[in-house]
Amino acid sequence: MRRTALVAAALALLAAAPAAAELPVHLSGSSIGEGVPLKAYATMTPAVHLFGDTLTARLAVVADTRWVDPARLHVKASFLPYLPLRAASVVRVHSGRFEQVTWTWKLRCTESPCVPRVPRSDKYHVFHFSPAKISYLTAGGKRQFGLDAYWPPVEVLSQVSPGTAKTLQLTKQIKWRFALSPLAAPTYRFSPTLVLWAALALAVLFGEAALFLVYRWFRVLRPRARLAEQAPGTPLERALAVLRFAHETGDETLQRKAFERVADELGVERADELTRIARELAWSPRTPEDEEVEQFASEALGAREDER
Numbered sequence: 001m002r003r004t005a006l007v008a009a010a011l012a013l014l015a016a017a018p019a020a021a022e023l024p025v026h027l028s029g030s031s032i033g034e035g036v037p038l039k040a041y042a043t044m045t046p047a048v049h050l051f052g053d054t055l056t057a058r059l060a061v062v063a064d065t066r067w068v069d070p071a072r073l074h075v076k077a078s079f080l081p082y083l084p085l086r087a088a089s090v091v092r093v094h095s096g097r098f099e100q101v102t103w104t105w106k107l108r109c110t111e112s113p114c115v116p117r118v119p120r121s122d123k124y125h126v127f128h129f130s131p132a133k134i135s136y137l138t139a140g141g142k143r144q145f146g147l148d149a150y151w152p153p154v155e156v157l158s159q160v161s162p163g164t165a166k167t168l169q170l171t172k173q174i175k176w177r178f179a180l181s182p183l184a185a186p187t188y189r190f191s192p193t194l195v196l197w198a199a200l201a202l203a204v205l206f207g208e209a210a211l212f213l214v215y216r217w218f219r220v221l222r223p224r225a226r227l228a229e230q231a232p233g234t235p236l237e238r239a240l241a242v243l244r245f246a247h248e249t250g251d252e253t254l255q256r257k258a259f260e261r262v263a264d265e266l267g268v269e270r271a272d273e274l275t276r277i278a279r280e281l282a283w284s285p286r287t288p289e290d291e292e293v294e295q296f297a298s299e300a301l302g303a304r305e306d307e308r
Contacts, residue, residue, distance in 0.1 A: 037067035040149035055107040077132040081113040116158040236265040
């Protein structure tokens with residue numbers, strides 16, 4: 001008689017809960033009640049929101065691990081016209097024979113179907129989503145039984161204020177220009193005009209310095225080229241001409257190189273006391289006087305004439 005009463009109670013529960021019609025009923029009882037191995041709870045927050053806001057859909061399934069393996073649960077949910085921002089997050093909590101598996105979706109709709117219409121209509125303001133399908137799969141992956149979880153409806157409101165909506169309805173236009181508060185005048189550590197003129201002055205100064213350096217380079221290079229063109233024919237005469245030019249222009253480096261060149265030429269043509277004097281003057285710590293240079297050049301040319 002007790003077993004017959006349990007069967008009758010189970011049949012009554014099945015008749016009163018069509019969402020769990022596919023669930024098996026265990027006569028020996030279930031830790032979640034009513035002899036069923038699963039129960040599902042679906043929530044949607046916020047129930048009323050503004051257009052473009054994010055919704056949170058949460059589905060919690062409580063299972064009796066004595067009768068089912070929660071790892072075999074599979075959920076299929078559609079929230080059209082809302083779309084998930086990312087894949088659902090899954091959280092599992094286990095306590096004794098209970099295990100709760102919670103799926104959470106973040107939803108948003110910014111498309112035309114979700115735009116509130118004027119005049120107000122439930123068709124465009126209240127959305128009823130299809131129930132979530134919860135399936136319990138066999139070891140082979142086939143559906144063994146399942147149940148549906150029903151989402152509460154959500155209502156979307158316009159972010160346009162009632163006054164603006166009334167203006168739109170009457171005038172068919174809206175002013176998109178907004179008055180901005182006056183901005184404070186900018187402040188500078190240095191005056192922009194001062195910085196401009198200082199930059200121009202520096203540019204002119206550097207330009208003049210570059211022109212001066214080019215002019216100095218040209219003055220040194222051009223006479224050397226002209227001297228090389230007009231120099232006498234023999235290497236010794238050309239070396240002496242360069243020596244005189246370097247001494248007249250005060251180019252000490254060129255003068256020492258010229259003495260070395262004269263010493264080399266004298267070493268080829270006449271290796272004597274003049275070669276030694278030329279090398280000493282080339283490496284002397286002091287600059288030779290005008291008389292010394294002229295006397296040396298005359299002696300070198302005289303030695304050349306004697307050779308001829």
